[in-house]
Amino acid sequence: xxxxxxxxxxxxxxxxxxxxxxxxxxxxxxxxxxxxxxxxxxxxxxxxxxxxxxxxxxxxxxxxxxxxxxxxxxxxxxxxxxxxxxxxxxxxxxxxxxxxxxxxxxxxxxxxxxxxxxxxxxxxxxxxxxxxxxxxxxxxxxxxxxxxxxxxxxxxxxxxxxxxxxxxxxxxxxxxxxxxxxxxxxxxxxxxxxxxxxxxxxxxxxxxxxxxxxxxxxxxxxxxxxxxxxxxxxxxxxxxxxxxxxxxxxxxxxxxxxxxxxxxxxxxxxxxxxxxxxxxxxxxxxxxxxxxxxxxxxxxxxxxxxxxxxxxxxxxxxxxxxxxxxxxxxxxxxxxxxxxxxxxxxxxxxxxxxxxxxxxxxxxxxxxxxxxxxxxxxxxxxxxxxxxxxxxxxxxxxxxxxxxxxxxxxxxxxxxxxxxxxxxxxxxxxxxxxxxxxxxxxxxxxxxxxxxxxxxxxxxxxxxxxxxxxxxxxxxxxxxxxxxxxxxxxxxxxxxxxxxxxxxxxxxxxxxxxxxxxxxxxxxxxxxxxxxxxxxxxxxxxxxxxxxxxxxxxxxxxxxxxxxxxxxxxxxxxxxxxxxxxxxxxxxxxxxxxxxxxxxxxxxxxxxxxxxxxxxxxxxxxxxxxxxxxx
Numbered sequence: 014x015x016x017x018x019x020x021x022x023x024x025x026x027x028x029x030x031x032x033x034x035x036x037x038x039x040x041x042x043x044x045x046x047x048x049x050x051x052x053x054x055x056x057x058x059x060x061x062x063x064x065x066x067x068x069x070x071x072x073x074x075x076x077x078x079x080x081x082x083x084x085x086x087x088x089x090x091x092x093x094x095x096x097x098x099x100x101x102x103x104x105x106x107x108x109x110x111x112x113x114x115x116x117x118x119x120x121x122x123x124x125x126x127x128x129x130x131x132x133x134x135x136x137x138x139x140x141x142x143x144x145x146x147x148x149x150x151x152x153x154x155x156x157x158x159x160x161x162x163x164x165x166x167x168x169x170x171x172x173x174x175x176x177x178x179x180x181x182x183x184x185x186x187x188x189x190x191x192x193x194x195x196x197x198x199x200x201x202x203x204x205x206x207x208x209x210x211x212x213x214x215x216x217x218x219x220x221x222x223x224x225x226x227x228x229x230x231x232x233x234x235x236x237x238x239x240x241x242x243x244x245x246x247x248x249x250x251x252x253x254x255x256x257x258x259x260x261x262x263x264x265x266x267x268x269x270x271x272x273x274x275x276x277x278x279x280x281x282x283x284x285x286x287x288x289x290x291x292x293x294x295x296x297x298x299x300x301x302x303x304x305x306x307x308x309x310x311x312x313x314x315x316x317x318x319x320x321x322x323x324x325x326x327x328x329x330x331x332x333x334x335x336x337x338x339x340x341x342x343x344x345x346x347x348x349x350x351x352x353x354x355x356x357x358x359x360x361x362x363x364x365x366x367x368x369x370x371x372x373x374x375x376x377x378x379x380x381x382x383x384x385x386x387x388x389x390x391x392x393x394x395x396x397x398x399x400x401x402x403x404x405x406x407x408x409x410x411x412x413x414x415x416x417x418x419x420x421x422x423x424x425x426x427x428x429x430x431x432x433x434x435x436x437x438x439x440x441x442x443x444x445x446x447x448x449x450x451x452x453x454x455x456x457x458x459x460x461x462x463x464x465x466x467x468x469x470x471x472x473x474x475x476x477x478x479x480x481x482x483x484x485x486x487x488x489x490x491x492x493x494x495x496x497x498x499x500x501x502x503x504x505x506x507x508x509x510x511x512x513x514x515x516x517x518x519x520x521x522x523x524x525x526x527x528x529x530x531x532x533x534x535x536x537x538x539x540x541x542x543x544x545x546x547x548x549x550x551x552x553x554x555x556x557x558x559x560x561x562x563x564x565x566x567x568x569x570x571x572x573x574x575x576x577x578x579x580x581x582x583x584x585x586x587x588x589x590x591x592x593x594x595x596x597x598x599x600x601x602x603x604x605x606x607x608x609x610x611x612x613x614x615x616x617x618x619x620x621x622x623x624x625x626x627x628x629x630x631x632x633x634x635x636x637x638x639x640x641x642x643x644x
Contacts, residue, residue: 028058055079231350247310250357256295405628419478568602
């Protein structure tokens with residue numbers, strides 16, 4: 014015998030354009046004893062609400078045509094549907110989205126992905142409140158009827174007065190209880206709205222005011238300058254140098270903790286009237302308001318850089334972080350807050366171009382340079398797509414035997430309008446924008462492919478090597494090893510014929526991480542070089558512990574060795590150091606026969622420079638190999 018059908022707990026209308034969501038919610042609510050209707054878009058949902066009169070609506074926000082906000086607004090404007098409670102259920106989890114949901118009349122908000130128990134609890138709560146409100150209305154109607162009857166039948170009312178009084182007291186108690194419940198709901202909603210508003214105006218990680226609040230403060234300061242042309246304030250745009258390297262190598266959680274420590278130090282540099290903001294990532298902004306003149310802003314910038322010189326200790330790591338700071342003076346000449354930020358940002362990039370750890374005060378020429386930089390960035394992005402980059406190859410020569418032992422791969426850019434663009438101009442821009450990562454990978458792939466082609470083409474090139482520079486940002490990529498493995502596999506090149514060159518700055522500050530990556534590269538038989546040795550800040554105590562095969566002497570030491578005994582002694586010291594660590598030496602910038610003779614006498618194994626050959630196209634390098642040239 015089948016059991017009798019359970020009575021429905023209520024009618025619920027679900028409006029969502031995703032069939033999977035409709036099916037899941039329908040199943041959950043039906044099993045819980047509710048009657049469910051569904052609609053796949055806003056218009057259909059409105060019709061279902063008008064004619065079906067549901068007890069509750071579960072409403073998605075992002076739908077084609079009419080979105081959830083508009084549907085809710087229409088429901089609340091209609092006398093027939095305005096009392097139906099609406100619960101928004103959406104993947105939008107931003108505080109402003111939730112504020113808007115409550116503003117248009119929503120009674121609750123559930124974030125996707127949702128929990129079944131949460132959905133049932135919130136549905137049950139809203140239906141309970143609706144039921145209480147309905148009962149209150151019905152009870153009030155009955156009370157009015159009873160009062161009317163009393164006027165018609167005074168005598169009967171007197172006889173039933175005690176009983177009626179008891180019933181009135183009971184109804185009043187129920188009404189007071191319902192009113193108390195409604196007041197609690199209202200107070201809770203106000204607390205939630207206040208919290209959401211705070212979240213919308215402050216950074217979740219540091220608790221600092223965010224960009225929205227910054228723009229409000231800047232607008233207020235600009236209005237003050239319009240009233241009083243002598244009024245002055247300043248904006249400092251701060252970018253943390255090398256933060257991305259730390260973040261990529263030590264992980265985002267460590268990076269987040271480091272940002273909190275940085276914000277604490279920055280606040281120590283401010284007056285009570287100044288405000289620190291976090292714009293996102295590793296960028297902070299300070300509003301100095303008011304100030305007497307630009308010297309106040311410069312003094313604050315110098316204090317900040319002094320504060321940041323001490324190392325940060327985070328998660329067992331000692332980390333050094335500097336700051337590039339752009340300063341703009343707020344005066345009556347400015348009318349828009351965005352222009353202040355734009356100019357402070359431009360000044361910051363100029364400071365970074367000076368070598369990081371600097372500050373610059375904005376001048377009008379910086380804006381022009383920022384526009385030019387943006388154009389260069391755009392051209393760089395297109396250059397890789399349009400095949401404007403070429404790899405040239407400069408021979409590396411055995412100084413004792415005079416034969417070619419390898420090539421260094423050098424990137425060149427031929428712009429269709431500007432012609433040949435100097436690497437000194439576009440490489441820093443590629444580094445700054447992160448484009449150096451895909452460009453560097455392309456250079457590595459091209460170099461390995463051509464080297465393997467030469468090895469197959471010429472018997473005497475079987476042991477030829479190619480040296481490729483790996484930038485700091487490439488070195489910090491989590492998947493660097495996988496990318497190199499793929500390139501070696503695709504080009505069919507044995508790893509022992511590839512030399513990767515890194516600069517000393519790649520190692521500084523992240524020694525343990527760098528050592529681990531270098532050891533992984535050595536496990537692949539890849540040879541490792543320290544490029545431009547002597548121009549950076551590498552520690553000799555660390556150098557002997559790194560699995561490095563080659564030191565490359567910078568051209569600045571090689572050029573004067575035919576005339577300057579001091580420089581010759583420096584080169585001798587580098588060669589001696591390298592040999593003591595079982596490393597070989599390559600001298601860059603070899604341009605004369607005297608250079609070759611001196612370097613041979615000093616024990617330097619290899620050299621490269623214009624004395625042997627300028628950087629060659631792949632075709633010219635192929636021809637040179639065919640000649641089996643010796644010097």
